Amino acid sequence: xxxQTVKELLSILNEMYPVSxxxxxxSSGLQVGSLSWPADRILIALEPSIDTIHEAIEANANVLITxxxxxxxxxxxxxxxxxxxSVVAKALKENIAIISIHTQADAAVGGLNDFxxxxxxxxxxxxxxxxxxxxxxxxxxxxxxxxxxxVEEFKKTISSVFMYDINRFSLPKETIRLSSIAICAGSGSDxxxxxxxxxxxxxxxxxVKYHIAQELLYKKRGIIxxxxxGSEIFFLPMLFQHxxxxxxxxxxxxxxxxxxxxxxPFSSNEL
Numbered sequence: 001x002x003x004q005t006v007k008e009l010l011s012i013l014n015e016m017y018p019v020s021x022x023x024x025x026x027s028s029g030l031q032v033g034s035l036s037w038p039a040d041r042i043l044i045a046l047e048p049s050i051d052t053i054h055e056a057i058e059a060n061a062n063v064l065i066t067x068x069x070x071x072x073x074x075x076x077x078x079x080x081x082x083x084x085x086s087v088v089a090k091a092l093k094e095n096i097a098i099i100s101i102h103t104q105a106d107a108a109v110g111g112l113n114d115f116x117x118x119x120x121x122x123x124x125x126x127x128x129x130x131x132x133x134x135x136x137x138x139x140x141x142x143x144x145x146x147x148x149x150x151v152e153e154f155k156k157t158i159s160s161v162f163m164y165d166i167n168r169f170s171l172p173k174e175t176i177r178l179s180s181i182a183i184c185a186g187s188g189s190d191x192x193x194x195x196x197x198x199x200x201x202x203x204x205x206x207x208v209k210y211h212i213a214q215e216l217l218y219k220k221r222g223i224i225x226x227x228x229x230g231s232e233i234f235f236l237p238m239l240f241q242h243x244x245x246x247x248x249x250x251x252x253x254x255x256x257x258x259x260x261x262x263x264x265p266f267s268s269n270e271l
Contacts, residue, residue, distance in 0.1 A: 004254060006097045007035035009042075009063065013101055016242055021107040021135050027069045028104060032088050033097030039063045044239050045259040046232060048098050050083070052259055053090045059257045062096060067235040069100035105235060106139060107132060112185045113141040115238040116231065119161045120181070122146040129182055129194040140184035140191045142198050148177045158204075158224060164271065165206075165227025165264040170213040172220045175201055185231040196221065206231050229264035233271070 010030060022028050031048060043061040045052040048070050056064045070084040080089040091098050106112045107128075117123060122145065129140030149157075151171060158167055178201045184191040188205030189212055195203040202222035206229075216223050236258050247254045260271055 003038045004040050004252065005035065006030065006033055006037045006039045006063065006099070009039040010035070010099065012243075012246060013065075013099070016246075017101055017104040017108040017111055018135055018137075019104055021104040021132055021137055023103040023139075025072065026103045027072060028100045028102040031070045031098040031100050032091045033063075033095075037062065037095060037097050039097065040253070041255045041257075042243065043257045043259060044236050044243075046229070046235060046262050048084070048087055048100065050087055050090060051261055053087055053094070053096065055259055055261055056096050057094055061255075061257060063099060064091070064096055065099045065101060065239065067100070067102060067105060067232055069102055070098070072102075101235075101239070103139075105239075106185055107135075107137045109137045110242075111137065112232070112235055112238060113183055116161075116183060116185060116234050117141060117143050119234070120157060120183075121149065129184065129191050129198070140182060140188060140194060142180060142182045142195075142200050144180040145178065148179045150177050151175055154178055158226065162226040162230045164233050165230025166266050167227070167230070168208070168213075168225040169222075170208075170217060170224070171202065171222035172217060174220060175222055178202060183231075185234070186228055192216070192223075204231070227264060227266065229262075229266070233262070233264075236271075 041061040042063045043056040043059055045066050047068050048066045078085040078088055080086055123143040124146045125144040127142055128138030129142055131138040180200045181202050182195045182200035183204040187207035204224045206227045208225040213223050240258050243256055
């Protein structure tokens with residue numbers, strides 16, 4: 001069998017996480033490299049940083065797949081002495097392709113939000129908070145517990161699942177048990193209007209501002225900030241699982257590695 005190329009890997013990733021689900025402002029896809037480059041040794045990371053490039057070199061990887069792109073709004077000049085130019089220069093020098101799978105990984109069926117929900121309990125109904133108009137899936141999720149759970153028990157679950165960032169809880173004192181939750185990995189405050197239209201008891205996301213939490217308390221709705229890094233770090237085990245299953249099924253000899261060196265800038269807990 002011929003060696004897998006970057007183009008073929010991108011096709012596989014698009015099957016799992018359709019690029020049509022990406023937000024209009026997003027810049028997912030091939031960040032650095034060539035579609036014709038080999039792609040049989042893959043490192044998965046959250047950030048396309050100089051550290052993860054060095055980690056890819058150490059692993060003899062020829063592709064770095066990250067959740068975050070090099071620049072969300074595009075790059076208009078390359079200075080190799082500063083980020084992101086330094087990453088681009090090093091990747092090109094070492095023939096390492098960089099691919100970003102960003103908002104489409106959040107929105108896809110079986111994607112990041114669904115993967116996180118698998119860690120949080122048993123649910124008998126799950127649906128997008130903001131359904132896509134063109135594809136199955138969409139941003140965020142609302143999920144209904146098979147059996148309602150006490151707030152104290154759910155706090156313990158949150159603390160055990162989201163271990164890599166600082167967790168902040170803002171819950172109305174009237175809320176004693178949870179029947180349903182909403183979630184949007186990363187920075188999901190723009191999904192709060194969608195959350196408020198649902199019956200979900202609490203919204204789980206990252207990067208929550210003080211006044212947003214205060215406003216939700218006035219409305220007797222809860223929010224849990226598990227951190228941007230804390231929620232999106234699940235991209236690593238999710239993609240590793242999905243690619244491993246795909247390549248195993250097709251009997252492809254592809255080596256997959258997961259970064260061991262990333263951590264939240266707000267926490268000392270390492271992977």
